Amino acid sequence: MTFALRVVAALAACLATLPLARAETLPAFEPPRIGPPANGSVALQIISPTVLELAIIVGGSPKVPPDGPFPAPEVPRFKPAEFTVSVDGTTAAVREVGFRRRAVYAPLKQRDLRVGNYVYLQLESALRDHQKVEVTYAGGVPWLAKVRANATSDPLRLGPAVHCNQIGYAPDWPKTAAVGYYLGDLHELPAPAAKEFIVVNVRTGEVVHRGALTPRPERNSPQPWYRHVVEADFSPLRTPGEYRLVVPGHGASYPFFIDEGMAGTFARTYALGLYHQRCGAANALPFTRFTHDACHTAPVEVPARPVKTLKGFDEADANADLFPYVRKGSFDAAGGHHDAGDYSKYTINSAGLIHNLLFAVDNFQGVAELDNLGLPESGDGVSDLLQIAKWESDFLAKLHDDDGAFYFLVYPRDRRYEDDVLPDHGDPQIVWPKNTAATAAAVAALAQAASSPKFRERYPEAAKQYLQVARRGWDFLVAAEQKLGRGHTYKKFTHYGDLFQDADEFAWAACELYLATGDARYERELRTRLNPRDPNTRRWGWRRLSEAYGNAIRSYAFAARSGRVEKNKLDPQLLRGCEDEVIACAEDWWKAARACAYGTSYPEPTKRVLGGGWYFAGDQAFDLAVAAQLDYPAMADRRPAFREAVVSNFNYDAGCNPVNVCYITGLGWKRPVEIVHQYSQNDRRMMPLSGIPLGGIQEGFSWFGLYKSELGAQTYPQDGAKTGPYPILDRWGDSFNLQTEFVVTNSARALAAAAWLMAQSPLRTQPWKSQSAEISGVPASARLNEHVALRLNVAGLDLNEARVVWEGRDNPAVFGRDFAFTPRHAGEQWVEAEAQWPDGRRVFAVATFGAK
Numbered sequence: 001m002t003f004a005l006r007v008v009a010a011l012a013a014c015l016a017t018l019p020l021a022r023a024e025t026l027p028a029f030e031p032p033r034i035g036p037p038a039n040g041s042v043a044l045q046i047i048s049p050t051v052l053e054l055a056i057i058v059g060g061s062p063k064v065p066p067d068g069p070f071p072a073p074e075v076p077r078f079k080p081a082e083f084t085v086s087v088d089g090t091t092a093a094v095r096e097v098g099f100r101r102r103a104v105y106a107p108l109k110q111r112d113l114r115v116g117n118y119v120y121l122q123l124e125s126a127l128r129d130h131q132k133v134e135v136t137y138a139g140g141v142p143w144l145a146k147v148r149a150n151a152t153s154d155p156l157r158l159g160p161a162v163h164c165n166q167i168g169y170a171p172d173w174p175k176t177a178a179v180g181y182y183l184g185d186l187h188e189l190p191a192p193a194a195k196e197f198i199v200v201n202v203r204t205g206e207v208v209h210r211g212a213l214t215p216r217p218e219r220n221s222p223q224p225w226y227r228h229v230v231e232a233d234f235s236p237l238r239t240p241g242e243y244r245l246v247v248p249g250h251g252a253s254y255p256f257f258i259d260e261g262m263a264g265t266f267a268r269t270y271a272l273g274l275y276h277q278r279c280g281a282a283n284a285l286p287f288t289r290f291t292h293d294a295c296h297t298a299p300v301e302v303p304a305r306p307v308k309t310l311k312g313f314d315e316a317d318a319n320a321d322l323f324p325y326v327r328k329g330s331f332d333a334a335g336g337h338h339d340a341g342d343y344s345k346y347t348i349n350s351a352g353l354i355h356n357l358l359f360a361v362d363n364f365q366g367v368a369e370l371d372n373l374g375l376p377e378s379g380d381g382v383s384d385l386l387q388i389a390k391w392e393s394d395f396l397a398k399l400h401d402d403d404g405a406f407y408f409l410v411y412p413r414d415r416r417y418e419d420d421v422l423p424d425h426g427d428p429q430i431v432w433p434k435n436t437a438a439t440a441a442a443v444a445a446l447a448q449a450a451s452s453p454k455f456r457e458r459y460p461e462a463a464k465q466y467l468q469v470a471r472r473g474w475d476f477l478v479a480a481e482q483k484l485g486r487g488h489t490y491k492k493f494t495h496y497g498d499l500f501q502d503a504d505e506f507a508w509a510a511c512e513l514y515l516a517t518g519d520a521r522y523e524r525e526l527r528t529r530l531n532p533r534d535p536n537t538r539r540w541g542w543r544r545l546s547e548a549y550g551n552a553i554r555s556y557a558f559a560a561r562s563g564r565v566e567k568n569k570l571d572p573q574l575l576r577g578c579e580d581e582v583i584a585c586a587e588d589w590w591k592a593a594r595a596c597a598y599g600t601s602y603p604e605p606t607k608r609v610l611g612g613g614w615y616f617a618g619d620q621a622f623d624l625a626v627a628a629q630l631d632y633p634a635m636a637d638r639r640p641a642f643r644e645a646v647v648s649n650f651n652y653d654a655g656c657n658p659v660n661v662c663y664i665t666g667l668g669w670k671r672p673v674e675i676v677h678q679y680s681q682n683d684r685r686m687m688p689l690s691g692i693p694l695g696g697i698q699e700g701f702s703w704f705g706l707y708k709s710e711l712g713a714q715t716y717p718q719d720g721a722k723t724g725p726y727p728i729l730d731r732w733g734d735s736f737n738l739q740t741e742f743v744v745t746n747s748a749r750a751l752a753a754a755a756w757l758m759a760q761s762p763l764r765t766q767p768w769k770s771q772s773a774e775i776s777g778v779p780a781s782a783r784l785n786e787h788v789a790l791r792l793n794v795a796g797l798d799l800n801e802a803r804v805v806w807e808g809r810d811n812p813a814v815f816g817r818d819f820a821f822t823p824r825h826a827g828e829q830w831v832e833a834e835a836q837w838p839d840g841r842r843v844f845a846v847a848t849f850g851a852k
């Protein structure tokens, strides 16, 4: 039998309802447009055999709205009779019409509002495959007037209701995709009538797998959201390749890989994101195209003026004189990582970053051996995660005053945010005053580094010096407590470290100092400050392993396992309590992932109050990975479950979510272009810098200057509606939204969890540092509006396997091996290409030409 006949026979035998095209007629996948749709664009999509979606993008007014509540635009009332649906030339009856509306694009720097208006047409009878559908509108809604739109029910069309991990799955991972869709005031798409799905090889058209669609309803939600979601589990498919998952009548997923490199993709991309946060050093080719010179290398000032006169101190000024500055003048505080989308450096998060990465180096199986993440320091024989942690801890070890206390943060001297510059053109900086929470966190992190067996082995001198600095910091804390009394030492500057006031940071510091020194004095302190069974050590009474209590519990639970102390130096009760808490935390996240239709560990208490925001699935993945390292008797059974939940959290972030958005920049097919990041708000590119985690759940849009309350007001059904609100996991819009802004501790946790998976894969020993690439076809000079055909060339790597993104001056970003660049304005032209392989290796190429 020929190959094509085999496919047809397989389909005929197993899939009578799946009239898939023969292999040779498999259409090539057309990469999607990157970025938001244009104003005025009209698209008809076939969501299911009986549901059509007509999407019309309507521009907002160019004027910034006045202050105060924005008047919600009228909700159109459609009648089925206003729509004519023709199927292969025959009129099909429309039973019901639904509607939803949401801003699809709202950038920060220039007002450019694009509002998606989605009309749903529920048909009386089901479409068959390969039918031509045309919709016309004859009603009076102005933005829909005289619309005529076409679509074909190609079984392999991109199906918006089919959600997969767009990056891919490792052969031995559980592999799931989801089917579901929100139809506005028609509520949720019913579960598909089909009982089966298939997986098709993109290159050959071969049907390589078929399986049953099974219900995966959302549980424990007060709203009837995601009740009809079904899951497609294709775990048995292990053959590496590029595939699409097809659900009869609903279309196909984006292409994805099954590849041993998947964990490497996540780990290398998160590592690149942390490289992009690196301060005091340049970001340079060939490691990234998002370059800048060394930043913030000037000495930071200890403010000589009263703090009250400085801008941005308004929350701290009332408290700044409790621990006055001792050292005057300025000092070297270069290094570390920019905290988040801004370029400041918060001591609390610096300490958290060190904890997370060093914990993974010391405890996550195989992670310490990874030396191939694609960073400048890869391939030098030293653990890459250890080196990232060292970069941060060298910075932190400098950030103390002469009295041993640590400054709260490094911050611009004259304003809150350096929001109009790249970091190498950043501001003069100052340090904020000291507080006990920042000091205790720094003490803990440096003591942890000083006692980390892997760190000490590689950096014995630094370890000694850190321990000295940590002890002095502790002495400051003890003196402060003697003077002011326990529970009265803490002053709030901002919300960083404010949870549990300074009690959790004190407990963490005592814990790490005990593990670093074995000194009974610290152990006594620890015992009075840490009770892992006390619900008051949990955020909101339920979120386990929060903040510095979490760090202390984690470190103590693994103190002997990581080789810090002998087991007989540990209090068995306390040890058991810490281990139990680590496992209970992972159980919470595993249950939450199971209770979510889309497999992310959306915490149930948050779900019950319809909450969201600052949700980073990598945090939960980290907690799950931590528990999976325990060799507790009960753990043998639980390890696969926890690992499965790690993967389902990554799947969600990689696009297996209701809106198909990839919540890690630089990956996937549907990529946000507008993120909360000063670099990306000020560089020349359309695409944000790669490797940045984005919050995967948001309650709604942020209020900001050019839109004020308009983004929320444009939404229908409203996010906050009492009945039938807009479902929480559907609330994404490509907008500057503070609720999606990460901090580097989120990056570190996600990297650690991904690195653990990578360390179990064949990729763990694959050498990789970086590789230069070249753009061919670059002309000497540019002629306006004439195409320039460009091609990316990379020696020794097969670009057919890569996802390549191009962009250039005045040209939007596009996917493709080649690039047709068009100079739009006189002067120097630039083009850039970024290629990423299924194992996360990435190369960048940049060219400039034309007049200067």
Ligand SMILES: [Ca+2]
Residues within 6 Å of the ligand: 371, 372, 377, 378, 379, 380, 381, 382, 383, 384, 387
């Ligand atoms: Ca290295």
Ligand SMILES: [Ca+2]
Residues within 6 Å of the ligand: 437, 497, 498, 499, 500, 501, 502, 503, 504, 505, 547, 548
């Ligand atoms: Ca605290």
Ligand SMILES: [Zn+2]
Residues within 6 Å of the ligand: 278, 279, 280, 295, 296, 338, 343, 423, 426
């Ligand atoms: Zn910097």
